[in-house]
Amino acid sequence: MTTTLVLVIAMAVLFSCGVYLLLERSLTRMLLGFLLLGNALNLLLLIMSGAAGDPPIGGSAEGITDPLPQAFALTAIVITFAVSAFLLALIHRSWKLSRADEVEVDEADAAIGRDREDDDDADPEADFDPKAPEDADDPHERAPRPDQEATR
Numbered sequence: 001m002t003t004t005l006v007l008v009i010a011m012a013v014l015f016s017c018g019v020y021l022l023l024e025r026s027l028t029r030m031l032l033g034f035l036l037l038g039n040a041l042n043l044l045l046l047i048m049s050g051a052a053g054d055p056p057i058g059g060s061a062e063g064i065t066d067p068l069p070q071a072f073a074l075t076a077i078v079i080t081f082a083v084s085a086f087l088l089a090l091i092h093r094s095w096k097l098s099r100a101d102e103v104e105v106d107e108a109d110a111a112i113g114r115d116r117e118d119d120d121d122a123d124p125e126a127d128f129d130p131k132a133p134e135d136a137d138d139p140h141e142r143a144p145r146p147d148q149e150a151t152r
Contacts, residue, residue: 007047014040025103027091034087038080045073 014036021033049069095101 004047007043011040011043011047014043026101027087027094027103028101031084031087031091035080035084038076038084041076041080042073045069045076 018033018036018040021029021036024030024033046069091101
């Protein structure tokens with residue numbers, strides 16, 4: 001196996017593990033998933049930067065190689081560090097307030113989700129009212145108010 005193929009496999013494993021951990025309810029696992037995604041992104045930038053073994057600046061017949069992938073990797077490291085610090089502060093605050101690391105299910109959000117599922121099953125043509133402003137053909141045309149019709 002070549003070095004690049006090993007890096008691609010490692011990047012894919014990091015991405016998949018990071019996404020899996022981000023989908024957990026534990027804030028600590030979310031943080032670990034975010035860190036894995038950050039490292040996978042840095043590996044992706046390293047892989048995309050060019051052939052293995054080439055110097056980043058100079059030393060080649062063409063002159064100077066492109067330093068942009070390295071700048072992107074440095075920026076990704078800084079952003080990952082900042083968001084990780086924010087997530088750590090969020091985890092610490094959650095632990096201090098509730099002594100729990102789990103994200104609870106919000107009943108209001110669950111009710112909205114159930115309502116949306118029920119709306120998908122309903123017939124969309126049954127609710128159509130041509131006089132309603134949201135069902136009008138012209139979005140700029142306003143429906144007359146009842147007090148305006150009486151004055152005409």
